[in-house]
Amino acid sequence: MSLRHLRIAAHVELISLTILLANLATAHLKPISSLIGPAHGCAYLFVVAATWNLKRAATTTKAIALIPGIGGLLALRQLNPPRR
Amino acid sequence: MSKLLLCLHVLAALLAIGPVAVAASMFPKALRRAHSDPGDREALATLRILHRICRVYAAIGIAVPVLGLATASSLGVLGSGWLIASILLTAAAAAILALLILPGQDSALAAAQVPGSSPGTRSPARLAMLTGVFNLLWATVTILMIVRPGSTTGV
Numbered sequence: 001m002s003l004r005h006l007r008i009a010a011h012v013e014l015i016s017l018t019i020l021l022a023n024l025a026t027a028h029l030k031p032i033s034s035l036i037g038p039a040h041g042c043a044y045l046f047v048v049a050a051t052w053n054l055k056r057a058a059t060t061t062k063a064i065a066l067i068p069g070i071g072g073l074l075a076l077r078q079l080n081p082p083r084r
Numbered sequence: 085m086s087k088l089l090l091c092l093h094v095l096a097a098l099l100a101i102g103p104v105a106v107a108a109s110m111f112p113k114a115l116r117r118a119h120s121d122p123g124d125r126e127a128l129a130t131l132r133i134l135h136r137i138c139r140v141y142a143a144i145g146i147a148v149p150v151l152g153l154a155t156a157s158s159l160g161v162l163g164s165g166w167l168i169a170s171i172l173l174t175a176a177a178a179a180i181l182a183l184l185i186l187p188g189q190d191s192a193l194a195a196a197q198v199p200g201s202s203p204g205t206r207s208p209a210r211l212a213m214l215t216g217v218f219n220l221l222w223a224t225v226t227i228l229m230i231v232r233p234g235s236t237t238g239v
Binding site: 005037038049 | 085088092139143147153158182
């Protein structure tokens with residue numbers, strides 16, 4: 001699993017959670033919950049699986065990937081620090 | 085909304101589980117061929133692509149249980165016995181795939197790439213057995229999904 005897929009899934013994870021929470025706080029439309037909910041679940045599990053499959057991911061990175069919403073982006077930051 | 089979720093669930097199951105079932109079943113035979121002729125580059129390439137199909141489609145397969153749970157909760161059947169049995173069987177199949185089959189293929193592939201490595205006869209047989217169990221579990225889940233024992237809307 002390449003880092004590109006992890007990056008896409010990490011963004012989907014955060015964006016879908018934002019949409020879900022915004023929907024919950026405002027209109028609470030049922031179709032939005034039932035469509036974005038599974039999308040968020042898939043993205044979250046994909047991020048966790050992709051990070052755990054990376055050979056160079058440290059145990060801390062794998063644990064960070066479990067954090068809901070921002071775990072994927074934080075794990076990516078751990079894998080690719082700004083200066084390298 | 086339930087109909088859309090159910091369509092996506094079935095589509096994901098067809099497209100994700102099908103390739104894994106086929107590729108994982110073809111892997112042990114390709115592994116035996118690679119072992120019988122260590123210089124066969126084509127056999128190694130086949131092994132690599134089969135393993136890649138298994139890995140990639142297993143990751144896509146995450147969508148199947150997620151969409152399934154969403155469908156079940158939107159239909160209000162989460163407490164049904166047939167569904168709970170299917171969830172347990174799916175969890176068992178996923179565990180076999182992620183914890184036994186994929187790592188087994190990975191190490192078999194790594195061993196096959198080293199020239200002059202001793203051809204183990206146990207590894208292909210073990211992978212074939214695990215893949216058979218995996219396919220059997222999915223067949224059982226599919227039958228449970230269609231027959232739905234105890235459901236009032238069964239076929």
